[in-house]
Amino acid sequence: MNSETREQPPPGNLRILAITNFFLISLMLSFFAFVLGKSVTILYPGWHPIGFMVMAFFVAFESLSLRYYQRRTSRFTQNIVLGILSEIILIILVAKLFSMLSEGFSTLWMQITSWQEDFIGNFLDPKSTFYIFGILFIWMMTWLFSGPINKLEEDHELMEQEKLGVVFTDRRDARKKLVNLIFILGFIMIFLASSINYFFASQVIYQTNSSPILPVLILYFAAGFVFLSLNQYAIMKAYWYFNDISVNPDLIKRWIFYTVLFIIFVVSVIIFLPKDFSIEINQFVEFLYRVIIYIFSILQFLIIFPIILIITLLSSLFSGEPIQEQIQDQVQEYTPVIPQPAGQMPWIEVVKTILFWTVFLVIIIFTIRFYIKNNIRIRSLFRNFPLASWIKDFWNWIKKGFLLLKQETASKYQSGIENIRRYLKERGRNLPKLSNILNIMPPRQEIIMTYLEWIRWNNEMGLIRRKSQTPLEFAQVCTQFNNEASVMIDDFTNYFITARYSTHPIEKEQAQEAKRLLSKLQETFQLKHDEQEAESE
């Protein structure tokens, strides 16, 4: 039936998809570990988390893979507690090893021998404790991710059961959990990064130490968005599967490609967005106010100047005083004052600031508007607000005014363009109008042209005459449409038939009568059309 196949994707592809998901989660958690490590170094400057990020990545990947393979095994056939305990012990040992290696190979043996004296104290020294607990925290985070991600897996056996209504998997809920996790971790990272920036800024070593945090944050969210996009695909895929919609096998490749392209595009756009400003918002508003006043004063000047000029000229004409001085005085009165933005700032700074505030305010306003528009609760809250209807009316009034202005401008512009086009088209031609043509025609031709005009008019109104229809047949159609005008239609058609198909002499009066009938018919038919339209509405 279709050009596409309804085949299921090979298991290899599904495995690649699962591995990609695990990779992205591990990457995000390793970025999180990086920021976490940076934050700990502020609290405990002696700690150098070498390999902490890499370790976090591998622990997360291992943990996610293990959960994936254990997802279908029964809890009764496997000792889960024992498995988790051994996993924890292994992670602690590896973390300790990495922590010791960060001190250097030379101290490795010394540290191991020191365990014999005081195991707890020497094994869990402050540096290793941060390391081990940090890695364990990442490991626990993977537990939070693994549950929902396994729910979103494209498992055809399970989906078949779901299709039959045997089981149900709440994929939307699983995705929501993942979104929450990514955003919560992301906001924690932003908070930590801001704290680090603030700390280093106060220590005046900002440039040297905190610069990699921004790329890490961007990469975290980029990986997060790619991951969410893959989840969206999983949800859509399940939906298409349940609705028997065949999916192009290339869709997943394109999906990933376009998502990556999309994220790159977003990142490229935000790089060029202005993020720095030199003028505070109150100064910016003040500047805007001055600009508006400046524009108004120019307009005022342009409007009033010619009037003053005329009045002055007239008054001096009758008083006999010299004109030149008076005009100069009046003109000086209306010279607009050019607004000066915040002190003696370079113009590039002013432009950058204007751009920043414009972009910032537009984004904020659009986002709030979108949120309110899509949130039923807030909308209902607004409705119950006492001044809501007044604000709404006021807003609609402004909107309507703008729309009207836009329409008026567009129509004026359009008509202007049309006039120019028409002028250019008809330049050099002096085409006579239809009425003029009819007036200079012999009566027979005049009736024929009038009838053709009748056909054209009806075609425009939707009463189309087919080529195969004779005048009498068309007259029948017209009569069916408007029975009240049957006599006029018959007379008019007879005029045409006589003019077109007979050799009887045709008088000017007959042509006049045909034209009169045409206008009368158009009038009655127009009324009928209007009635029908009103009925259909």
Next chain:
Amino acid sequence: MTEYLPLIVFLMILAVIIRDNSALTVLYMIIGTFLIGLWWNKRAIKHIEFSREFDDHAYLGDQIEVKLKIKNQSFLPILWLEVRESLPANLSSGKSVNNVFSLGTYGINKISYSLTAFKRGYYNLGPLKARTGDPLGVARSAQTDFGENPLIIYPRIVTLDALKLPSHSPFGNIRHKNPIFEDPSRILGKRDFSHGDSVRRIDWKSTAATGKLQVKLYEASIALDVLIILDLYIENYKMKSLYNASELAITAAASIAAWGNSQRQPIGLITNGKDPLTDNLMPQPLLPHKGTSHFINILEILARIQIADNYPLELIIHDKLANLSWGTTIILITGGLEFDDLDNLFRFRKRGLLPVVILTEHVPNYPGLRDMAKSLSIPIYTATQIDHLRTLGLD
């Protein structure tokens, strides 16, 4: 994701207040992803061009190949596009045309499917419902409907080998035994002049060649102007056989029209059924005319026509038959016949028209009707099955 928007806005304001550029950059990125996703979602659907290619006229039993062409008219790729084609239940064999694919910059996707013309009628293919969205699912998917295209399936046509219809119209192209219908355009031969021959018949060229007066012999021929009156008034059909009998009546009308067209005779059609193309009104009567285009017009009406309860048979007989030319054959195809109908038809016979009745159902008072029709010289045929139509005219 939308539930995080207030928090993001708050953090953005906070970042501006504490002048943290890196935090603002990241928040810009989050909100940018959101806003650009929204814009993509809205814009992508507006730039889709769609076309449906197929043969919009088909005969019963034909396979109709339909090709859908979906084109992205923008540089902006469409991540996923879900299309669902609405198909008439009478034509599809239970399979649906639902696809999801991706369209690159100015990309094109072609989908083809086939339909089988199981039943005559006027159908609409479509609308095609299209849906698309952004990669993160930030906004509700944008959707649009693309238009419908009409498809006409002609009624079945049966070969009427044995059909013989009465006519009194001279100068046609059907041979006739009766010498009163001699056609001066069809010369049969020549013979010697005999006393009483008209001077107009003398063939002067042959006379000059043979040295004796020769007269032309003409072949007799008739023209068979046929007007089919297809009665689809619901009251004239029995409830239990309503569908079969009415469809058989339509098949009979189409077959007679095809027969007339093959004989190059003028054929017309009047019916009291309803036409879905003209808001279920009665279609305009088609008076007898020759030509394939006229025949196609008749077939199109027969393809669309549906049984109706608006106009009884008497109404259309009285209204529409007044202007027919002398000698026209009227074929009334109906599911039920009354004595009054025969009386009406006889009135037309007296005016020079030649009525014939084809019944597509068994009527209870058939012997009485047959006797009355015989006495009025109105032939009655009964065809309650398709096979009966093939032998129509063989008594």
